[in-house]
Amino acid sequence: MKIEILSDEYWWGGIVHEGVYMPIGRKDNFVFDFRDQGTPNQVSPIMLSSKGRYLWCDNPFCAVIKNGMIDTDEIVEQGEGYGTLKGAYLAAMKLHFPMDTDLVNPLFFTSPQYNTWIELMYDQTQEGILRYAGGIIENGLPAGILMIDEGWAEDYGRFSFRKGAFPDPKGMMDRLHELGFRVMLWITPYISPDSAVFRELDAKEYLLKDSRGETAVRRWWNGLSAVLDLTNPGCSGWFEEKLRDMMEIYGVDGFKFDGGDPNMFRNGDQTFQPSSAWEQTRTYGLFGKAFPLNEFRAGWKLGGQPLIMRLADKKHSWDKDGLNMLLPNSLVQGLAGYIYHCPDMIGGGEYLSFSENADSLDQELIVRYTQAAALCPMMQFSAAPWRVLDEENFRIVKQAVKLHVQMGEYIHSLAVRSAQSGEPILRLMEYEFPGQGMELVTDQFMLGDEILAAPVLEKGAVAREVKLPLGNWKDDRGELWQGGKTVSVKAPIDRLPWFTRMIN
Missing domain, CATH: 3.20.20.80 (Glycosidases)
Structure with a gap:
């Protein structure tokens, strides 16, 4: 199916390892291949637009962006009319990956x-x-x-x-x-072949089998291993018991x-x-x-x-x-x-x-x-x-x-709030400040809705430009800044520039 990219519209896709190439606009050529099993990071079959649109497919699909069009090889769900990137994200999240409200251990953040x-x-x-x-x-x-x-x-x-x-x-x-x-x-869920554990699990049919019904031995970065079939409750129970034993012993x-x-x-x-x-x-x-x-x-x-x-x-x-x-x-x-x-x-x-x-x-x-x-x-x-x-x-x-x-x-x-709202902890500037020309800003970010961080990412740089959204901001040194413009900030090696949003 084909979807036209709107004027001044930008898209992000849920292929984490390709984030460095995003966003993708009307004049760009790009392929979001959610079928590529070689990606080394997380993937979700979603595309989100700065104009409040989203695409979703339960299965892996491929979307080719060329000549101002998105051409998908599968019928995908289209979400329309959500206004902003944030609106599109929240709508898609609630439908397709609502938050599990179990809390993550605070030590990860503190x-x-x-x-x-x-x-x-x-x-x-x-x-x-x-x-x-x-x-x-x-x-x-x-x-x-x-x-x-x-x-x-x-x-x-x-x-x-x-x-x-x-x-x-x-x-x-x-x-x-x-x-x-x-x-x-x-x-890992891998088992060394020709070992006592391999023989035990193979006899129980707890190991993955290939299309011929033979126990699969696959190559990964450390050589060749069999793989646990965690769709088997007996196998997942065995694996969990082994890990619980490590905790107990x-x-x-x-x-x-x-x-x-x-x-x-x-x-x-x-x-x-x-x-x-x-x-x-x-x-x-x-x-x-x-x-x-x-x-x-x-x-x-x-x-x-x-x-x-x-x-x-x-x-x-x-x-x-x-x-x-x-x-x-x-x-x-x-x-x-x-x-x-x-x-x-x-x-x-x-x-x-x-x-x-x-x-x-x-x-x-x-x-x-x-x-x-x-x-x-x-x-x-x-x-x-x-x-x-x-x-x-x-x-x-x-x-x-x-x-x-x-x-x-x-x-x-923020993590506690996110477990309820589903909002990201780390946010694109465009997510938090739509309509202010932030679509292409990927070298600064919002931590929640209050903190703007602008780290130095260029070797030898001792200053950097920061695109401040509308409003009043206070930097890490206590200096006040008027937003709605791009400012130059001194950033010697011992400084991480960051700003607090001043709420009137």
């Missing part, structure tokens, strides 16, 4: 998160984890959620810590709790649910309950709801769910694959209903990029990345900032962390 990935990578050990956690406290950063990343187990599907590397995992957990951390453990508080990407599934797979590739990704997300401390990177039609959704790993760079992808993609997360969202690890979590630059890490980039994340709903460290930064830059990073903590109660209050 304290930083720390992930052991960049520091330890595949060599996760008790000694290394305790050293990392101790360094956080000793260097004056607040405790928060600590995520133990991949490499803690011998095999995928084994639910015990590697012997030798973890001589006393329960003691390690107790110590982390004493330091003030809540601890999450990396996990070791004191684990929650889980980082990695993997589950749609490219691990096929539409012809034989599952206990008939399920498309995309629906299997959704099933994995819904499984994680049972654990209040959760984090996901992949998702399909999971808008409105009480799930923490992190951006895909970013490169240690300033360009659109690194820092400059952070805000546009985060803002699209909100429009797709993934309102509890976390930026990628500060400085970039794509470990190959980080390793390649290990001898020449860009300290300015890490500082600006921290500032960009400071007024997001969540912020997450992995590379130890006290190790990779000099004293002055580390001081600036701690300053940004302090701001996030000071804003924590406000951010959490």
